[in-house]
Amino acid sequence: MKKFKFFVLLAFMGLATTAFAESADSESSSCTISTSSSFDATSVTTDGWSRIYVSYTPSKMKFDDSDDDIKFKGFTVGWLRGFGLTQSLPLYMEAGAGIQYRSYKDEDSESYGGYEYSYSEKLTMLSLNIPLNLLYRFNVTDDFSISPYFGLDFRINLLGKNKYEETGYGETDSEDWNLFDDDDMNGEPWKRFQAGWHIGVGLDYRAIHLGVEYGTDFNEIVDETKFATTSVTLGFNF
Numbered sequence: 001m002k003k004f005k006f007f008v009l010l011a012f013m014g015l016a017t018t019a020f021a022e023s024a025d026s027e028s029s030s031c032t033i034s035t036s037s038s039f040d041a042t043s044v045t046t047d048g049w050s051r052i053y054v055s056y057t058p059s060k061m062k063f064d065d066s067d068d069d070i071k072f073k074g075f076t077v078g079w080l081r082g083f084g085l086t087q088s089l090p091l092y093m094e095a096g097a098g099i100q101y102r103s104y105k106d107e108d109s110e111s112y113g114g115y116e117y118s119y120s121e122k123l124t125m126l127s128l129n130i131p132l133n134l135l136y137r138f139n140v141t142d143d144f145s146i147s148p149y150f151g152l153d154f155r156i157n158l159l160g161k162n163k164y165e166e167t168g169y170g171e172t173d174s175e176d177w178n179l180f181d182d183d184d185m186n187g188e189p190w191k192r193f194q195a196g197w198h199i200g201v202g203l204d205y206r207a208i209h210l211g212v213e214y215g216t217d218f219n220e221i222v223d224e225t226k227f228a229t230t231s232v233t234l235g236f237n238f
Contacts, residue, residue: 039237041204042139048083048092051209053235059102062216064224074102076129076231090137092147100129100155117168125179126159135202147202153215155194190222200231209235 039049054077061070078098085091102125109118135149160179165172177184180192198215211233217226 039207041143041145041206041237042137042141046084046087048081049237051080051082051096051235051237053078053080053098053209053211053233055098055211055231055233057100057102057229057231059227059229061104061221062226062228070104070123072102072104072123072125072227074100074229076100078129080131080133080235082135090139092135092137094131094133094135094149094151096131098129098131100127101125102127115169119164119166121165122163123179124159124161124163125157128156128158130154130156131198137204143206145204147204148200149202150197150199153194153196153198153217155196155217157190157192157194157221160190188222191219194219194221194227196227196229198229198231202233204237207237209233209237211235 055075057074057076059072059074061072063069076098078096080094080096082092082094085093102123104123105120106122107118107120109116111117131151131153133149133151135147137145137147139145157180161176162179163174163176165174167173179185179190182189194217196215196217198213200211200213200215202209202211204210211231213231213233214229215231216228220226
């Protein structure tokens with residue numbers, strides 16, 4: 001797995017370096033650059049585009065020593081900027097930022113001798129996600145294009161909370177922890193910074209964008225534990 005991660009990083013850096021070199025060569029040999037401000041799904045232009053988007057981002061917290069993954073629900077709201085790397089090929093780089101929310105809830109209830117017993121546990125996280133994508137656009141029609149891509153994620157975990165509540169014999173006890181606090185987590189807080197990789201494909205019809213993506217983290221958020229995330233994105237290009 002470590003070798004695979006290394007090759008992903010190496011391939012990304014190699015393609016990006018090659019693309020920037022081609023871009024420099026193209027600029028030295030030609031000064032014709034599109035100046036159109038409207039988004040064109042199939043044009044080859046260094047002007048690029050901006051995108052606002054919302055993503056449904058279910059994820060799994062995967063444990064190295066167990067198959068019992070914890071499934072999180074989530075969504076992301078963000079912005080991306082895409083720009084051309086060369087005037088001769090539809091090769092682009094995308095970079096941006098998004099606010100990502102995850103939540104997990106486990107609850108159950110039973111009755112004993114006329115008394116109701118119940119418990120619930122909820123984990124919530126709020127993060128700043130910074131994606132960097134390298135994509136190639138295949139033009140299908142004048143209005144429609146398909147863009148496979150791969151890239152890196154850099155995530156800063158801003159907030160994290162675990163709340164536990166238990167009710168029995170007419171009484172309720174509750175407690176909550178800051179997942180990133182050393183004292184609350186008994187010396188094993190979750191990590192604030194994570195990095196990972198992802199692959200995906202984007203579909204653009206005029207200004208409408210639809211994307212599907214899957215990726216995992218490089219580093220552990222806590223010992224022997226990582227996130228794997230699937231994203232389904234709806235966006236607007238302008």
